[in-house]
Amino acid sequence: MVTIGDIARAAGVSRSTASYALSGKRSISAQVRQRVADAARELGYTPNAGARALATAETRVVGLLAQFHADEFAPAMLQYMLGVSDTARELGYDTLLVTEADGARALRRITDSRMVDGVVLLNVAQDDARLPLLRAAPQPGALVGLPGDPSGVDVFDLDFAAAGRAMVDHMHRLRHRELILVSQPEHVVERGGAYVWRLQDAVVQQAAARGIGLHAAFGPSRQPDVGRDLHALLDAHPAATGLLLNNEAAAAALPSVLHARGLRAPRDLSVIGRYSDEFARTFSLPFSSVESAPDLLGEMAVRHLVRRITDPLARDEPHVLRLVPPELVDRGSTGAPPTARTAGPGTPPDPHGQGGRP
Amino acid sequence: MVTIGDIARAAGVSRSTASYALSGKRSISAQVRQRVADAARELGYTPNAGARALATAETRVVGLLAQFHADEFAPAMLQYMLGVSDTARELGYDTLLVTEADGARALRRITDSRMVDGVVLLNVAQDDARLPLLRAAPQPGALVGLPGDPSGVDVFDLDFAAAGRAMVDHMHRLRHRELILVSQPEHVVERGGAYVWRLQDAVVQQAAARGIGLHAAFGPSRQPDVGRDLHALLDAHPAATGLLLNNEAAAAALPSVLHARGLRAPRDLSVIGRYSDEFARTFSLPFSSVESAPDLLGEMAVRHLVRRITDPLARDEPHVLRLVPPELVDRGSTGAPPTARTAGPGTPPDPHGQGGRP
């Protein structure tokens, strides 16, 4: 392989001069700089990453710890991963992907061995076993997902509580009086998937505050189970006029369920989901939704992480906890409930539509 | 950080002895070995990856180059990625994920800098710009996807031609006489997505050989476009009794389309797709399909890659080109065509069902 020694020899300078000429870290005569640059280009020189890491204690690699659980909807995870990976690259970092089941062990391995300059944790649980290790690690960490104890790391997540309130308020403004909420599977909650109950609790409280009847249920993450459950819920609560979905699989299953029942949204049922626009487009989901913003969250996490890595001042700044406010993307699946519409003939279908992306 | 010097000092031996004791690469007295092991454990020693890579010229990292195109169905990619990543870890390797749009540039970067010991390319095109670079790289490479020129690398892919023939033959045995094939978008073909026409050509030829009428079309990778196209195809070819799908988005859209038309598979239409079982379960697709085996292909690619990396003999073995034979997973969506069934009353619905996974 071609080393900096080869460049130095070809340019007729010392290795240190070659190094400085390439890095620009001290002033070099234009002549020499040109000779070094030419030599590097001609010989196709790329610094050896291991050697550079050893000398500088910087790898320019970030770790990305993803966790895949059998009872979660895997495709949603990909968008977070791409948000992280693409942003990292934009900032000059590569991404070490870790999908190992034992995330704590993996985290220790990549941090102890100094394979990475920082770590992004995905799918963070309430009491995440990886967190104590991350706090103890010399590298900074950023989370996508809000844990019980967010200290010592930068945390980014959708504001699920605000999302729940926004869903209820939107339905309330349209005069809905009875709603169904389908959350992720209960297993997710038991494993510490706090976002499930953060949204659910907010929905429950806001519904109570608004005098709205609410039926909250956990839904499976697989088809056809989730479709069957949706049917059962609609059977059980015929007076419900609005459906809130904090469950990607349920959203994907709903078109068939509605079709089978001869229902249309928003004519017969108003629907709001919680998923990404990319997800909606991929599966053609015609339902308004609170944008889960996976790419944005991944990007925010990496930007903050890299700032902490590179900026010596940022290193000791207080950690941030940023909850992205919910944005309701209007796809026209909400309107006045059937009864209200018959009762008040002049009522427009969505007088308070929040707009969102077109 | 704790280095091997710290271990050596704590154990009262030289650094080389500590290193040998840890690696077991030469015989060490039981006493010393124990003292070193204790010291390493107590101090929480993990070798510095950069230093080790510099000394051994091995990183124990494989590069994973994924490519995401706007007109392809992204969720399918995740399973290949997990197949690679999980297998790599099982073999003691970490995975550097590259999602950069300019795959060739990225490949050069990670190979030239010696960040990886080998590379897996996903989504390989007929005339893939990354291939010349990979052949010129000092590290071995493995592909998932068959390029026009497979020399210099190990290649793994589904046997799409055999898959096409199997689809047609299955329909032929059931006495279907007119079929529709929906492929991936034409853009994928233009970009060099050879698997599209490998399957399509085989279907066309086999249909001709069997005297079966065939209507081949490219389908969009997005909803609702693909659903609309499916409707148009079924409208245009009312006599077609079988539908072959080499397009994940089309498969995901089909249940709604069938429902909207009041059709049931296999009663009114026999259907065979080409996607993974994981995909089928996630979206509850009730259609028999040729398994695309993403996890298996990712695993095979990594196993061969690691063998070439670690086994000095394997290094110079001839490169392999392995096409995984298609396996038809029977989900009960094929049967005799409606006309044949009325014609021959005693005909069982699927006399030659290939079984496959239950």
Added chain:
DNA sequence: CTGAAAGCGCTTACAG
């Protein structure tokens, strides 16, 4: 069975 030393390819004070 063990140790002193060289070397992997960089970067960066130190010295001029």
Added chain:
DNA sequence: CTGAAAGCGCTTACAG
């Protein structure tokens, strides 16, 4: 503006 040298933390011939 430039060079000789030290050092990052490992591994591994070389020598005993």
